Amino acid sequence: xxxxxxxxxxxxxxxxxxxxxxxxxxxxxxxxxxxxxxxxxxxxxxxxxxxxxxxxxxxxxxxxxxxxxxxxxxxxxxxxxxxxxxxxxxxxxxxxxxxxxxxxxxxxxxxxxxxxxxxxxxxxxxxxxxxxxxxxxxxxxxxxxxxxxxxxxxxxxxxxxxxxxxxxxxxxxxxxxxxxxxxxxxxxxxxxxxxxxxxxxxxxxxxxxxxxxxxxxxxxxxxxxxxxxxxxxxxxxxxxxxxxxxxxxxxxxxxxxxxxxxxxxxxxxxx
Numbered sequence: 379x380x381x382x383x384x385x386x387x388x389x390x391x392x393x394x395x396x397x398x399x400x401x402x403x404x405x406x407x408x409x410x411x412x413x414x415x416x417x418x419x420x421x422x423x424x425x426x427x428x429x430x431x432x433x434x435x436x437x438x439x440x441x442x443x444x445x446x447x448x449x450x451x452x453x454x455x456x457x458x459x460x461x462x463x464x465x466x467x468x469x470x471x472x473x474x475x476x477x478x479x480x481x482x483x484x485x486x487x488x489x490x491x492x493x494x495x496x497x498x499x500x501x502x503x504x505x506x507x508x509x510x511x512x513x514x515x516x517x518x519x520x521x522x523x524x525x526x527x528x529x530x531x532x533x534x535x536x537x538x539x540x541x542x543x544x545x546x547x548x549x550x551x552x553x554x555x556x557x558x559x560x561x562x563x564x565x566x567x568x569x570x571x572x573x574x575x576x577x578x579x580x581x582x583x584x585x586x587x588x589x590x591x592x593x594x595x596x597x598x599x600x601x602x603x604x605x606x607x608x609x610x611x612x613x614x615x616x617x618x619x620x621x622x623x624x625x626x627x628x629x630x631x632x633x634x635x636x637x638x639x640x641x642x643x644x645x646x647x648x649x
Contacts, residue, residue, distance in 0.1 A: 413585030
């Protein structure tokens with residue numbers, strides 16, 4: 379999808395110089411990057427993990443209905459390890475890449491990627507990453523259903539999207555210009571983009587690194603991966619949230635290209 383400058387913004391840029399217009403247009407030619415939006419739908423009228431009121435009323439929790447190999451939040455996780463410990467962990471969700479249509483070119487077309495949250499107190503920010511390059515029903519292990527991060531089981535669905543650079547990367551073409559022009563540039567919300575940034579937008583696979591990570595640049599060591607694999611914010615269908623933050627799964631581009639998703643790291647940063 380091509381980005382076109384709005385006429386009023388173009389006039390403001392050309393009032394400075396034609397060279398500035400040309401620089402911005404070159405930036406916009408390369409700015410869009412494919413991504414995949416992840417939306418969810420609750421699959422049961424009852425939660426897997428009921429509230430105390432639900433239990434007092436004598437209502438029974440739901441049983442998982444989605445398959446082992448489905449992309450989902452909550453429910454029964456896919457596991458191949460015979461001795462994977464669940465004490466102190468809750469299952470967040472999983473992606474089965476082979477079943478996801480129209481993925482961005484840098485993402486794998488095979489394998490199942492899963493996330494578990496480590497519970498270490500009232501606020502937990504530690505996660506376990508699991509990667510299975512060739513998942514199958516035959517490889518799966520059976521075990522007692524672990525607790526989920528959310529209270530509900532939710533099915534994922536996927537649609538193609540377009541992402542734009544955020545934060546420092548978006549501001550780069552006008553970094554040397556005056557504050558008024560920079561503000562007008564940052565106020566521009568191009569139609570057809572940034573769907574995941576608005577209101578109750580979807581989660582996102584691939585695309586540009588999110589602006590929320592910019593504020594952590596001084597705190598994040600250079601060894602932390604730079605490519606954004608998955609961004610997860612609150613999910614009403616599954617019943618979890620991170621307060622005013624979002625969850626980011628990051629990976630080195632070289633590891634992503636090689637299919638080594640087990641080397642991903644997880645961080646929580648501002649939305």
